[in-house]
Amino acid sequence: MLDATDAALVRELQQDGRVSYQRLSELLGVSREAARARVQRLRQRGEVRIVGIVPPSVAGITTVAHVSLDVSGPGRPVAAVASARPAASFVSCTAGPQSVLVELRVADEAALEREFTALRAVPGVRGLEVFRCAELVRDAYSPVPAAGPAGPAPELDATDRRLLGLLQLDGRASFAALAERIGLSQPATRARVLRLLDGGAVHVTGLVESRALGVREAAGVGLGVRGPVRSVAEAAAALPGVNYVATGYGRFDVVCGLDAPDRSALLVGLDAVRALPGVARSESWVHLEIVKESYTYDLPMG
Incomplete structure (x- = not known):
């Protein structure tokens, strides 16, 4: 079982798997280093996996x-x-x-x-x-829960789909690491990831054992x-x-x-x-x- 601080941390990761350690520190009342250590420990134990969930329509699943x-x-x-x-x-x-x-x-x-x-x-x-x-x-x-029927799937190019594939595996991958994998600059990669998140093409969350x-x-x-x-x-x-x-x-x-x-x-x-x-x-x-x-x-x- 998780202690109270870990449970609160997990709830935040479920809402936003890419939430910053600084934000977790402020929400939980612990140091930034303590927030980072707790997230890393949960991931190392296999109690939490932080992944990108891609809606079926975006993945071509009808x-x-x-x-x-x-x-x-x-x-x-x-x-x-x-x-x-x-x-x-x-x-x-x-x-x-x-x-x-x-x-x-x-x-x-x-x-x-x-x-x-x-x-x-x-x-x-x-x-x-x-x-x-x-x-x-x-x-x-x-x-x-969805407020109504889902809208049309966003338009994606091959680079977007490569990013989604990487986020499925590691939702907290840094912009620098993602940029290196797809061959774009870090600012361009950051802009693409934020567009995918804001457009509903992926939701990064903590999958909890x-x-x-x-x-x-x-x-x-x-x-x-x-x-x-x-x-x-x-x-x-x-x-x-x-x-x-x-x-x-x-x-x-x-x-x-x-x-x-x-x-x-x-x-x-x-x-x-x-x-x-x-x-x-x-x-x-x-x-x-x-x-x-x-x-x-x-x-x-x-």
Whole structure:
């Protein structure tokens, strides 16, 4: 578990992974050197990774689907095969109606069908149940729920995409280090990075190892909705503990992800989602083991 100062530091890094050590010093009431040392220690221990999260639309990802796998026999071998596929951004073994959950993020319908075919061919898989995502209302590690439908993806050139790729790996890379890698001056590199950040092409954040935050339980819940779906999704995104909300069609109208420090808190969170006005039915599952969780994309150069 993190102490109070580290926990406060992590909250700042989640909001802005490139926040300066001087600013952290002022916010936390510690010296600049102490702030730097704490960040470095958290990163060295693997408790925090500071990365650039690129929105799917910017990465050329237009199609997202949650696939529940009906498995005969052990789920772990199936989850291991699924996690090896680059299109799988999230894979978990679950306690619920199905044994394995896979989130797929791909460029188009043809790529999605190829992924379905590959998953059906995995030994032990008897069938698939699919939720097609229409809109990510709150994506994992988003700083705040979206206020409305996302705007068009910003125009990027090859240099921008190289910068995004580097920021995905190290969100706190210095302007000097980035400039050396892409072959531009430091002022030009700084201007590009700030433009990418301000334009929403990347959000630099601290990815925190769940147990370092006291998170011991994670679950998902699918909702059938009466009336407008978007209003239910926005209400769910504002609830404590909800870290993911998507609208779509197929098995559900809305899918949410939640985390909590213990089973009791998880139940409170699930009940809060189920009690939202407009929710007609719900189905939940507990993540027993998260096998893969990745928000890094191969970025096309143009």
